[in-house]
């Protein structure tokens with residue numbers, strides 16, 4: 679009979695109790711016991727970073743740890759990204775960045791890159807290129823598209839910063855006559871933002887240029 683141990687992992691906010699063999703690597707437990715196959719295995723030796731997940735908020739290579747060593751910890755995998763508040767109803771800005779900036783080719787390294795990018799932006803919301811390259815230095819892309827990966831993370835940093843500006847001001851616009859209006863009130867039946875200004879930029883919550891053409895000012 680196979681010797682197994684019961685461990686508890688909180689993964690993407692949900693607690694799981696699973697039985698694992700003492701020799702089972704964390705990456706295998708994530709993929710095979712929890713069915714979260716977004717975390718990839720590229721080398722099983724700690725070289726490629728495809729298996730990167732966040733453990734208690736820090737990026738780790740999940741092929742370098744036994745599952746039993748992670749007992750009681752909180753993990754985040756790429757599947758948890760779009761459930762974060764920054765994702766709104768869509769993709770997380772990091773995921774969106776990889777799509778917009780063509781940060782993936784075959785996509786095999788992408789989940790690990792996204793998790794390393796997430797760890798970086800959590801600690802340093804405004805990284806420069808050198809800091810981004812340093813943060814993903816443990817993640818290999820065999821398609822070698824590093825330039826676009828860096829741009830994808832820069833895209834996410836910008837989006838997240840703009841989101842913070844919007845959250846900070848609540849997206850409320852004060853009109854020239856002093857009355858306040860919200861973006862919801864300025865959304866037409868097709869869901870398009872329209873403030874009524876000719877050539878409206880479409881985004882008073884994130885675009886400070888808008889004020890100069892609207893004649894209004896943000897609270």
Ligand code: FES
Nearest residue numbers: 720721722727741
């Ligand atoms: S699979 Fe873990 S570093 Fe390559």
Ligand code: FES
Nearest residue numbers: 783785819820821
């Ligand atoms: S996109 Fe193919 S390995 Fe990175």
